[in-house]
Amino acid sequence: MSDNESEEEEVPKGPVENAWAIKIPEFKKGEMKSHLLEESSFSVLFPKYREKYLKECWPLLVKTLTEYGIKTELDLIEGKMTVFTTRKTWDPYIILKARDIIVLLGRSVPIEQVIKVLKDDVTHEIIKIRNMVRNKDRFVKRRQRLIGANGTTLKALELLTSCYVLIQGGTVAAIGPHKGVQQVVRVVTDTMRNIHPVYLLKALMIKRHLVQDPNLKHEDWSKFIPKFTPKNVPRKKPKVRKLKKPYTPFPPDPTERKIDKQMAEGKFFIEKSERKWSKKRKPTEEEKKESTDRQREKRAKAFIVPEEPKYKPNVPEVNSQVDIKSLKMKVKNSKKK
Structure with a gap:
């Protein structure tokens, strides 16, 4: 019994209880009788920080994909990775897996994990x-x-x-x-x-x-x-809710000045006259009394007798310490003469 016949017997017929347990048959080289008529290609951009890593791992990717007949290109100027099918491609679905590989490489997945995508x-x-x-x-x-x-x-x-x-x-x-x-x-x-x-x-x-x-x-x-x-904790509602004002396309009116309000109420000119009158107003009785008291105090100061200075006699300064020796010498000198 050949291998193909044993594989055909393993394929279950009818409803399957566990589909994950069924082994996927491998697509081997030589099962596709003719080459692909059209060339398929996919391109993916990669970020600038992945450039150094891609330059290091690109030879390994080229080696693995050439086994399946896929051509690869790395454009560092435009920041782009591209995969192509060739006449040597023997698996028609491998180009989609190659596309997934360059997508994952552009998203910072290491090459060791990316190559696993080629498995069925x-x-x-x-x-x-x-x-x-x-x-x-x-x-x-x-x-x-x-x-x-x-x-x-x-x-x-x-x-x-x-x-x-x-x-x-x-x-x-x-x-x-x-x-x-x-x-x-x-x-x-x-x-x-x-x-x-x-x-x-x-x-x-x-x-x-x-x-x-x-x-x-x-x-x-x-x-x-x-x-x-899941527990949905209710949020605390604000105490005072601000009502939204109705939308108007026009800008708001300018705020009135204090002078405009006084002029509209008719108080501006009245207050102005009151201010003038307050400057020229007559003094009250209390103010009059205060001013008279001040003037009386000024006048009373002129009648106050000033304090006379006390007499101090001029006492000559006498030196109590007399040099007796010098005095005796003066007397002797005067007698000799």
Whole structure:
């Protein structure tokens, strides 16, 4: 019995219980009888910071894709990667996988993980998480929650799903088996919808243990999986609500000056005359009394007798200390004469 006949017998007929268990038949070289009639090509731009890494890993990519008959080009001037089909291409679907490879390379995925996409049992998914959350601060917090402290949450997700997961900017790239990639997509979308990844990872761990038990194969697993009930905390409403003014296309009227208001009420000229009168007004009785008291005090000062200075006699200064020796000498000198 040949290999082709054994493969034909393995293909199930009718409804299938577990489609994931069916092995995908490989497309081998020589099964396509003629070459491709048209050339297909895909181009992808890459950022400037990826240029150095792409120059290093490009020979490895060229070597792997030439085995499938795919031609590659790296344009560093325009920042573009291109893949082409040639007459040596023996797999018609490989050009789409080559397109996925250059897309993932442009999103900072390493070449070692990218080459796995060429396998039939490996797929990839690029999840755009930027538009899932409008608030930028909230988006950064939920993305960090998905990564975890020192990348522990992301590493646990990779181990449970057997996938490679990379978070870059506003996208999440996942490479791995079909079922694992589906689980990664579900975890990422639920995390960005404010469900903590700890609950999702715990559910994945429980499912992994339940799959190994043959007795629970046909039972409902919902009773084993923990249910997460989201709590919507009501926001505090403001005490005073400001009513919106009706929209008018015209600009608001200029604010009135104080003088304009006084003129409109007829108080401007009255107050002006009052101000003039206040300057020329007659003094009151209290003011008159104060001024008379002041004048009386001034007049009374002239009649106050000034204090006479006390007489002090001029006493000559006498030197009490007399030099007797010098005095005796003067007397002797006068006698000699």
